[in-house]
Amino acid sequence: MRGIADVVEFSEAEYESQFTTRLNNYQGLWKVTPVEYKRGKPKKDDRDTVQLCAQVICLEEMMKVKIEFGELYYAQTKHRQRIEIDEKLRIRVYSLAEKMHEMFREGITPPAEVGKHCSICSMVDLCQPRLTKKYRSVANYIRSAFLESEETE
Structure with missing residues (x-):
């Protein structure tokens, strides 16, 4: 996968785990949290959470870390919403990515x-x-x- 994240926040961690990583040129351990900024308000469907989860999957692969949650910031409500990146959401992202690849292979542009x-x-x-x-x-x-x-x- 490939993606462009709006913001990736790094917060210091006290102990090493699957949820921490090391950063070049920085001491210590860090937890990774992607933050996606949206102009409007939360949508009725899952498009924002799917996009955030896809970014999480990319970051996990790039940084060799497990990410438990990300955040969506909605400018219209001026509210940050924490989104748990669970297995169900990951399966949804992989399923949509596979469907997209299938359409690409078949030359279909919806x-x-x-x-x-x-x-x-x-x-x-x-x-x-x-x-x-x-x-x-x-x-x-x-x-x-x-x-x-x-x-x-």
């Missing part, structure tokens, strides 16, 4: 779901949801572009 959430999404320029909403075959596009060019001549 259409984007256009909504008000698009205006605050950092991926909107890559996703381009308005372009994928309507199905237009390449042949129809070329035919209409060809006709337009003949009309302007």
